[in-house]
Amino acid sequence: MSLQIERLDCSLGKHRVLHDLSGLTARPGEITALIGPNGAGKSTLLKAIAGIESASGHILLAGERLDSLSLEQRSRRLYYLPQDTSTQAALSVFEAVLLARRTQVAEPAATALSAVERALKSLELEPLAERELVALSGGQRQRVAIAQAIVRRPALLMLDEPTSALDLHHQLQVLDYLQRLARREAMTVILAIHDLNLAARFADRLWVIKAGRQVASGTPGEVLTPARLRAVYAIDAHVEWPPDAPPRITPLSALRSLGA
């Protein structure tokens, strides 16, 4: 389902975080990476789409206005995976993933159990199925959170820094999985991500925001230019586009240094 955003504004208390975001589109079967510096409003944008933060403007999913739906109605169509997934809940991995499924659909127990098994298998979490969440490492917890997201099979899946706690192997594995999942299920996937190399490699489209304002959107080739990286991140960077290979961004130096 295609997502469109028009004239989106969001304030947290008296602080206006998102300013009139318009013309942002994410397509089914594709990965859209949301990039920008710290405090750009990436998490707030994803939360506003999910209905967790209240916002004004139009958010359309397959032509349907999400902003007129309740939190529960939205949760049947989309899922937002927050950046911080730490918890002290005394739940096993299997129970946690089952919980994510059960809060979405009423179905026979056997169907739910099979769905959980598939989700655990796809993220190689089977050996951890009985382990309690508190006993997991940050990276394992993050993979469980991704399993909780995919077990719901949302039309729109939004993940906030889903690879921040993962080692290199699992970063590539998870993003590759999400890419195949998006293609196979015609799922619209949006990732907020800091690693520009991973964004360039796995995303079909990028949204760039800075200080709550839209800076650019388009394919990685259109968006990731040294001039834009300079404007958005205040860095000098070398961008390389080798033929038949993912682009490589090498940060060279920060334009401003911290005071000594």
Place this chain on the structure above:
Amino acid sequence: MKATTISPRASAPQTTADRYLSRRRRQHWLIALTAMATLTSLLIDIGTGPGAYPLLDVVKTLAMPSQASRVLQVVVWEIRLPVATMAIVVGASLAVAGAEMQTLLNNPLADPFTLGISSAASFGAALAIVLGFGVLPVAGTLLLTANAFALAMLASLMIWALSRLKGVSVQTMVLMGIAIMFFFNALLGMLQYVASAESLQQLVFWSLGSLNKASWGKVALAALALLATMPIFIRARWQLTALRLGETQAKSMGIDVGRLRLRMLLCCALLSATAVAFVGTIGFVGLVGPHIARLLVGEDQRVFLPMSALTGALILSVTSILSKTLIPGILLPIGILTALIGLPFFVSLILRSRKENWR
């Protein structure tokens, strides 16, 4: 994990769902065992007292009252059963209220006692005992109970009202509970200061907690509060479990966290106010019961909720037996015993929660 040898006759390897189902079966067995232990404790509690009766006689009198002696009938059915049942109902109520308060406020130390509900009830009782003042238009023997209930409800509603304010964090709500506790303790202290020696003695006795004034009417009212709120908690079992994953993730699962917290806190308020009003201040059951349940079956509310109720009931029932048997011939106030048992547990929880860094 130990490697398994594969033999030609070996059965198919267990899937994750199979392993989950056996975990569920274990949880159900634990619940059944705790229920049996609670029932046994209830029977022993009935048999224990100034005149001790063998368990068999108690069971016979309960099953076939007409065939028992008149004395046994009166002792079992009219004197001891209401008290023993009250221990079960109040223990379950306090533990369920504690379990849900800990879940809703995301704090392992939340319970009706630590959030000031018991202190408020004590102040209500003091108003009746010391000043003869009734908060509700009732008189006679119900004055004290009605006052305690009204003030406990007021304290709970203060926390509940605070949770309705936008932007109030759960930490603020817990701190507010602690402030309520100090506030009502100060008011109670003031009344104790001006009370006559006789009133003071009565007030101290009430605030130490006692099951002895239980009657079938009081048991029915306390049970009614439990029976009315349990289905509400059971219906919200998935939402309550999801809340333990954090507010954002729960919202992402479509749960209106604010509304859920309001509804459930109101139920907790009713449960704890009813329990405290009938038996006085009984601390730590609402704190310790849920923690034992959590250790035994985890926090999936489908099993956590009944297990909390049962552990709370079992703790108070066993304490009731101890209160009659620790010093022969003397009935110790039950609140003292629960505090003595609960205190070491409470300290260990504080130390553990520092390590685990509850968020």
